[in-house]
Amino acid sequence: MWWAILGAAAGCYLLKLAGLSIPAGVLQRPLVERIADLIPVALLAALVAVQVFARGTHLTLDARAAGLAVAVIALLLRAPFLVVVVAAALTAALLRLAT
Amino acid sequence: MTDPTSALAQAEGRGIVRDGLGVGLATGLYGTSFGAVSVAAGLSVLQTSALSLLMFTGASQFAFIGVAAAGGAPLSGAATALMLGTRNTLYGLKLAPLLGFRGWLRPAAAHLVIDESTAMSVTRDSPESARVGFLSTGLAVFAFWNLFTFVGAIAGNLIGDPRTYGLDAAVGGAFLALLWPRLSEPRNRVIAAVAAAVALGVVPVTAAGVPVLVAGGVALLAGVLTRGATDATEFPA
Numbered sequence: 001m002w003w004a005i006l007g008a009a010a011g012c013y014l015l016k017l018a019g020l021s022i023p024a025g026v027l028q029r030p031l032v033e034r035i036a037d038l039i040p041v042a043l044l045a046a047l048v049a050v051q052v053f054a055r056g057t058h059l060t061l062d063a064r065a066a067g068l069a070v071a072v073i074a075l076l077l078r079a080p081f082l083v084v085v086v087a088a089a090l091t092a093a094l095l096r097l098a099t
Numbered sequence: 100m101t102d103p104t105s106a107l108a109q110a111e112g113r114g115i116v117r118d119g120l121g122v123g124l125a126t127g128l129y130g131t132s133f134g135a136v137s138v139a140a141g142l143s144v145l146q147t148s149a150l151s152l153l154m155f156t157g158a159s160q161f162a163f164i165g166v167a168a169a170g171g172a173p174l175s176g177a178a179t180a181l182m183l184g185t186r187n188t189l190y191g192l193k194l195a196p197l198l199g200f201r202g203w204l205r206p207a208a209a210h211l212v213i214d215e216s217t218a219m220s221v222t223r224d225s226p227e228s229a230r231v232g233f234l235s236t237g238l239a240v241f242a243f244w245n246l247f248t249f250v251g252a253i254a255g256n257l258i259g260d261p262r263t264y265g266l267d268a269a270v271g272g273a274f275l276a277l278l279w280p281r282l283s284e285p286r287n288r289v290i291a292a293v294a295a296a297v298a299l300g301v302v303p304v305t306a307a308g309v310p311v312l313v314a315g316g317v318a319l320l321a322g323v324l325t326r327g328a329t330d331a332t333e334f335p336a
Binding site: 001002003004005006007008009010011012013015016017018019020021022031032034035038039040041042043044045046047048049050051052053054057058059063064066067068070071072075081082084085086087088089090091092093094096 | 117118121142149150153167176180181189190192194198209214217218221271277279290292296297305311315323325
């Protein structure tokens with residue numbers, strides 16, 4: 001188990017370092033630039049979806065969805081980041097308390 | 100943007116640090132669940148803390164212990180963790196020209212290349228802001244994530260389910276808040292919707308964490324497709 005932990009940790013670090021170390025010239029290509037722009041959008045959207053609607057390998061609709069809905073409302077009202085996050089958590093916690 | 104005065108720049112810097120600390124705390128608190136789940140999966144407290152200290156990329160860590168909990172071989176857990184870790188290479192590609200770290204700073208900063216630090220710096224409009232966002236978020240997440248991993252591992256089930264406090268919903272809200280400013284662009288709204296749908300679509304058939312990686316493929320595909328359709332109407336640039 002220790003070898004797997006240390007090996008995977010070393011590999012994950014090298015993957016991070018590789019990204020930072022690849023010459024800047026690579027990013028000057030329009031294709032790479034466009035993809036690099038799109039990646040955070042796609043990943044953040046996927047992270048939102050998976051964090052809220054997945055439990056393990058199942059899709060579920062639970063208190064987290066209500067938290068997300070409140071987060072959307074808070075964002076539409078231009079609430080600051082922390083307010084959005086706390087509102088989402090509070091909504092889910094209270095809903096679970098009530099049910 | 101017009102030239103900000105130094106007072107304005109300082110205020111902006113403080114705001115960025117505050118946001119970084121907030122993300123660090125929200126994400127770090129979730130480390131309690133990682134610590135508790137990891138110990139429940141059969142890892143020792145020391146192994147659990149080693150994962151948070153040395154691997155330090157949440158999705159990979161959860162994938163690693165998820166395979167362990169399901170009775171999978173440690174090596175297949177490591178492979179899953181590495182597959183998810185490729186995400187950070189893409190983040191690094193995006194961050195390198197933005198942060199411009201040189202010398203010893205680069206290998207040190209590399210350890211902090213994660214979802215949260217990337218998201219909190221790629222949206223900034225100057226290298227200084229990007230660096231402040233990256234370092235404050237990265238260091239805050241590192242400190243809180245490791246602290247609460249240890250707490251979670253020690254306390255185990257005693258601390259209860261973090262879901263009771265809605266912390267799982269907080270993470271979704273945080274990611275949405277980070278995504279929000281980018282949704283003003285119509286092209287990004289399409290990409291976000293497709294990525295979310297694809298990720299949810301593969302949730303039932305892949306290991307935890309993989310759907311996000313698959314969604315990264317949506318970005319790759321969209322980038323390639325829009326090249327072939329520069330003046331076409333589907334994806335106005």
